[in-house]
Amino acid sequence: xxxxxxxxxxxxxxxxxxxxxxxxxxxxxxxxxxxxxxxxxxxxxxxxxxxxxxxxxxxxxxxxxxxxxxxxxxxxxxxxxxxxxxxxxxxxxxxxxxxxxxxxxxxxxxxxxxxxxxxxxxxxxxxxxxxxxxxxxxxxxxxxxxxxxxxxxxxxxxxxxxxxxxxxxxxxxxxxxxxxxxxxxxxxxxxxxxxxxxxxxxxxxxxxxxxxxxxxxxxxxxxxxxxxxxxxxxxxxxxxxxxxxxxxxxxxxxxxxxxxxxxxxxxxxxxxxxxxxxxxxxxxxxxxxxxxxxxxxxxxxxxxxxxxxxxxxxxxxxxxxxxxxxxxxxxxxxxxxxxxxxxxxxxxxxxxxxxxxxxxxxxxxxxxxxxxxxxxxxxxxxxxxxxxxxxxxxxxxxxxxxxxxxxxxxxxxxxxxxxxxxxxxxxxxxxxxxxxxxxxxxxxxxxxxxxxxxxxxxxxxxxxxxxxxxx
Amino acid sequence: xxxxxxxxxxxxxxxxxxxxxxxxxxxxxxxxxxxxxxxxxxxxxxxxxxxxxxxxxxxxxxxxxxxxxxxxxxxxxxxxxxxxxxxxxxxxxxxxxxxxxxxxxxxxxxxxxxxxxxxxxxxxxxxxxxxxxxxxxxxxxxxxxxxxxxxxxxxxxxxxxxxxxxxxxxxxxxxxxxxxxxxxxxxxxxxxxxxxxxxxxxxxxxxxxxxxxxxxxxxxxxxxxxxxxxxxxxxxxxxxxxxxxxxxxxxxxxxxxxxxxxxxxxxxxxxxxxxxxxxxxxxxxxxxxxxx
Numbered sequence: 078x079x080x081x082x083x084x085x086x087x088x089x090x091x092x093x094x095x096x097x098x099x100x101x102x103x104x105x106x107x108x109x110x111x112x113x114x115x116x117x118x119x120x121x122x123x124x125x126x127x128x129x130x131x132x133x134x135x136x137x138x139x140x141x142x143x144x145x146x147x148x149x150x151x152x153x154x155x156x157x158x159x160x161x162x163x164x165x166x167x168x169x170x171x172x173x174x175x176x177x178x179x180x181x182x183x184x185x186x187x188x189x190x191x192x193x194x195x196x197x198x199x200x201x202x203x204x205x206x207x208x209x210x211x212x213x214x215x216x217x218x219x220x221x222x223x224x225x226x227x228x229x230x231x232x233x234x235x236x237x238x239x240x241x242x243x244x245x246x247x248x249x250x251x252x253x254x255x256x257x258x259x260x261x262x263x264x265x266x267x268x269x270x271x272x273x274x275x276x277x278x279x280x281x282x283x284x285x286x287x288x289x290x291x292x293x294x295x296x297x298x299x300x301x302x303x304x305x306x307x308x309x310x311x312x313x314x315x316x317x318x319x320x321x322x323x324x325x326x327x328x329x330x331x332x333x334x335x336x337x338x339x340x341x342x343x344x345x346x347x348x349x350x351x352x353x354x355x356x357x358x359x360x361x362x363x364x365x366x367x368x369x370x371x372x373x374x375x376x377x378x379x380x381x382x383x384x385x386x387x388x389x390x391x392x393x394x395x396x397x398x399x400x401x402x403x404x405x406x407x408x409x410x411x412x413x414x415x416x417x418x419x420x421x422x423x424x425x426x427x428x429x430x431x432x433x434x435x436x437x438x439x440x441x442x443x444x445x446x447x448x449x450x451x452x453x454x455x456x457x458x459x460x461x462x463x464x465x466x467x468x469x470x471x472x473x474x475x476x477x478x479x480x481x482x483x484x485x486x487x488x489x490x491x492x493x494x495x496x497x498x499x500x501x502x503x504x505x506x507x508x509x510x511x512x513x514x515x516x517x518x519x520x521x522x523x524x525x526x527x528x529x530x531x532x533x534x535x536x537x538x539x540x541x542x543x544x545x546x547x548x
Numbered sequence: 549x550x551x552x553x554x555x556x557x558x559x560x561x562x563x564x565x566x567x568x569x570x571x572x573x574x575x576x577x578x579x580x581x582x583x584x585x586x587x588x589x590x591x592x593x594x595x596x597x598x599x600x601x602x603x604x605x606x607x608x609x610x611x612x613x614x615x616x617x618x619x620x621x622x623x624x625x626x627x628x629x630x631x632x633x634x635x636x637x638x639x640x641x642x643x644x645x646x647x648x649x650x651x652x653x654x655x656x657x658x659x660x661x662x663x664x665x666x667x668x669x670x671x672x673x674x675x676x677x678x679x680x681x682x683x684x685x686x687x688x689x690x691x692x693x694x695x696x697x698x699x700x701x702x703x704x705x706x707x708x709x710x711x712x713x714x715x716x717x718x719x720x721x722x723x724x725x726x727x728x729x730x731x732x733x734x735x736x737x738x739x740x741x742x743x744x745x746x747x748x749x750x751x752x753x754x755x756x757x758x759x760x761x762x763x764x765x766x767x768x769x770x771x772x773x774x775x776x777x778x779x780x781x782x783x784x785x786x787x788x789x790x791x792x793x794x795x796x797x798x799x800x801x802x803x804x805x806x807x808x809x810x811x812x813x814x815x816x817x818x819x820x821x822x823x824x825x826x827x828x829x830x831x832x833x834x835x836x837x838x839x840x
Contacts, residue, residue: 116680122686126608230557238554257703263700266640271642272644277569329572336636488819490820491625
């Protein structure tokens with residue numbers, strides 16, 4: 078009976094809209110990947126690479142990732158607190174305001190209204206909208222937690238709260254600007270200060286929006302999917318606190334060898350390497366939770382998505398610190414290696430966990446069995462192969478380009494001009510675009526599967542197989 | 549304890565987040581952009597340059613171009629003197645970027661003549677055949693809005709004169725863009741100090757080489773010279789080279805060091821061998837009467 082009081086309607090809406098914005102993000106991604114190969118595919122003034130690329134990144138972060146965060150957090154908070162949402166009306170407002178904000182972002186970016194600050198390109202009126210949206214979301218989550226029935230808060234709730242407070246601090250500080258008009262403002266900070274603030278934001282947006290929330294999902298949906306609890310509670314406590322403490326020191330690893338003071342760069346480098354420990358704390362916690370359960374990798378597609386997702390998290394958090402070392406950064410920074418790194422995180426880690434979470438939610442919020450598990454498996458392979466082609470081709474490209482940039486003749490001059498290095502990238506850019514297309518195909522399979530589930534899937538059998546307890 | 553008290557958890561999480569934030573993000577304000585950072589000669593943008601900068605932002609140029617030269621051998625050889633904090637004190641926002649799909653632009657100012665930029669922005673592939681940079685000729689059709697630009701200068705607190713604003717009328721976005729690109733990194737006189745002093749006698753290693761032995765050298769000319777001097781050395785932006793009559797070492801020095809005030813970039817980054825090949829190729833072509 079209690080189930081009926083949970084607000085699942087709002088979760089359904091956020092699932093739908095997050096998937097729509099996810100499709101936009103991937104579609105625009107594929108378009109800009111072809112623009113990089115052929116400049117004739119730019120259609121000024123609106124449809125140029127310079128204007129579309131921020132739409133790709135922001136649709137991915139604010140539309141897809143934040144959309145999934147809204148869907149899963151609103152679900153998890155009710156289940157983990159064993160109470161309905163604090164305010165259904167506020168949640169409804171959040172849904173509409175979310176879509177208005179994303180549409181307004183896309184339109185203004187197309188029109189060229191941009192601050193240029195990466196992952197924060199939207200101009201100040203949209204910043205205000207995002208703040209309102211986040212506050213509405215935060216109030217609902219925190220108030221629901223306040224009136225929870227279980228006194229003890231599960232791991233996922235810690236990550237959710239850290240994410241809510243972290244995103245708020247980061248976004249507010251980096252937004253500071255002096256408006257000239259409705260669509261133009263100047264950053265409150267100048268030059269080196271602005272760079273340092275921006276990458277403190279940029280890197281920790283990854284922490285607070287693309288790391289803590291997927292971890293909240295992972296810690297909830299993995300035990301739910303396997304039916305066995307997380308291996309170590311103590312390990313999750315250590316990993317949580319050290320993660321959110323250490324992340325904030327590392328932003329300047331995006332600015333190695335720039336005019337940012339050396340000591341900030343050195344701190345960033347040191348803390349980046351230390352971050353391997355809490356990151357792998359969660360990876361190990363996931364792996365060890367599987368002991369005796371590895372057969373589920375074969376039998377349960379949800380587990381396959383989740384374990385591959387946490388594996389990419391593990392790889393991402395080894396590769397990231399490696400890039401944060403001065404000597405390696407000197408070689409690889411500014412090349413195509415870096416987007417390959419980012420896309421392993423977004424396509425591999427964040428989206429794998431997101432798809433698993435949505436597949437888990439669908440039967441529960443729609444009351445219907447997932448339409449086709451073979452299709453879910455097909456999607457798994459498409460997005461895995463698509464992402465690997467994407468990342469591996471650009472890792473190779475990045476090493477090649479870095480090598481050519483640094484190559485020197487016997488007389489101490491450079492071997493290659495910039496253009497000679499750039500033309501070598503074209504074959505790899507083709508491979509990347511191809512990988513993107515495969516990934517897009519995987520996403521379309523997901524959308525078809527979701528559509529067929531909602532419109533004519535079999536009614537779900539009672540979910541007695543899974544634990545309804547805390548985990 | 550904290551696992552049962554959400555408010556306590558929120559406070560503790562905020563504290564954990566703020567430690568690193570205060571030390572690595574807030575504390576640096578005490579050192580950066582202070583008197584110690586100041587560099588003489590670094591000036592605010594003029595109205596036209598600032599508008600160009602805003603257009604650079606509007607078109608998202610920072611998605612493909614960085615604006616910071618690192619103190620690394622290959623960066624300094626390729627782009628010029630490494631970037632200093634004091635050079636960016638008027639940059640709101642900073643435009644250092646994160647990806648070099650195209651080359652770094654921090655030291656672009658003064659590298660090429662204005663005419664090179666107008667032509668290159670209009671149609672990059674006529675200058676650099678295999679580039680993937682889109683055409684930006686369309687911005688030459690857009691007129692500037694002097695009133696808006698004045699408001700921007702007031703917001704930024706940059707000095708400007710009424711005449712300067714008046715002069716913006718009739719100018720296009722392309723004019724602003726080129727003015728901005730020509731300012732980049734040129735506030736410090738790095739080009740003079742970066743110039744390589746050639747000591748000792750220059751000896752042409754390919755002296756007396758025959759026309760047939762120069763096979764393949766034409767490519768070096770096409771990649772680096774033909775955009776400005778023409779496919780047949782007839783002269784386009786740069787002067788005609790056909791029929792020119794330089795001494796070996798004279799021509800070598802011009803190509804190697806460029807003519808900083810004349811719009812001729814330095815090609816020292818090609819290395820002495822390629823510059824000698826170019827020297828001989830150009831001289832051979834000029835001597836050869838057949839193609840006239």
